[in-house]
Amino acid sequence: MTIFIDMDEVIADTYGMHLELYNKEFNANLTLEECSGSEIYDMVPENCLPNVRKHVWTDGFFRGLKPLKDSQEVVKQLFDKHDVYIASAAMQFPNSLLEKSEWLDEHFPFITWERRILCGHKHVLKGDVLIDDRSFNLEPFEGRSIMFSSPHNHNVNKFERVNSWKEVADLLL
Amino acid sequence: MTIFIDMDEVIADTYGMHLELYNKEFNANLTLEECSGSEIYDMVPENCLPNVRKHVWTDGFFRGLKPLKDSQEVVKQLFDKHDVYIASAAMQFPNSLLEKSEWLDEHFPFITWERRILCGHKHVLKGDVLIDDRSFNLEPFEGRSIMFSSPHNHNVNKFERVNSWKEVADLLL
Secondary structure (H helix, E strand, C coil): CCCECCECCEEEEEHHHHHHHHHHHCCCCCHHHHHCCCCCCCCCEEEEHHHHHHHCCCCCCCCCEEEEEHHHHHHHHHHCCEEEEEECCCHHCHHHHHHHHHHHHHHHHCHHHHHECCCCCCCCCCCCEEECCCCCEEEEEEEEECCCCCCCHHHCCCEEECCHHHHHHHHHC | EEEECCCCCCCCCCHHHHHHHHHHHHCCCCCCHHHHCCCCHHHHCHHHHHHHHHHHHHCCCCCCCEEECHHHHEEEEEEEEEEEEEEHHHCCCCHHHHHHHHHHHHHCCCCCHHEEEECCCCCCEECCEECCCCHHHHHCCCCCEECCCCCCHHHCCCEEEEHHHHHHHHHCC
């Protein structure tokens, strides 16, 4: 079975880093819970938006993300049993490319270069399962589309959903 | 029709750059014609091999490649008619990732980020045509596999072959 796993907000805590930076920069106390159903860009006051939009273009942003809870253990178990690929739409952010490669080296070293895909559109991927947080990636996928919960997608009901890596383990192991 | 096009030795003259650097470094006169049927690594004396092997790990190597003859014009014509993606097994060389993105910005600006794939294994790609110089990429592809001639593959007879971008145009336009 071929499984594609997205990076941002699936194995890497991008939303959490946005919050951490925003709260520090603006002495705020925004929480993940308050963001349920919204993009970070819709949750911050307009005067803060230019700064928050700059996060993903800042050196070190992607390199410093924390792995999401249990992702390393469960992805390793999936890897031992299935053909696991990491597939990130990273081409939008050329500054992220090397950082994502190095991030995988550190946190998911068993995912060697052969199993890494940095792309744009994901509808050219051929496989059985896609675990992703974005509807526009999950929708055109021909296999089983599994939405990984992230604050921004809490109101989407079109896909099979998992709320944690423990739930992924229950589903696919 | 979805067409995947490789980078090195298909739209970017990697072999030519190897030769140019080797000839300069060692005051040699090795030509593309002499290399027919061989990898560059098999064509240089053993004492030169460590240097030549370092080329692809050198900053600027991929950024400085010349586009192969007629590639820009024909890929643009294909792009206007089909779903064209650039797919390079670049993950093996993390140092090449940003350089390849910038190289495409310069030489193939119409290939926007959505249509760029930097990957490892290419057998997860789903499409109709793959133009590539490597048997191990062409073999597992489910669609039409077209081998783009490069000195190293001159003796391979397993695939439909094109010797130039003019021939690609005749075939696919």
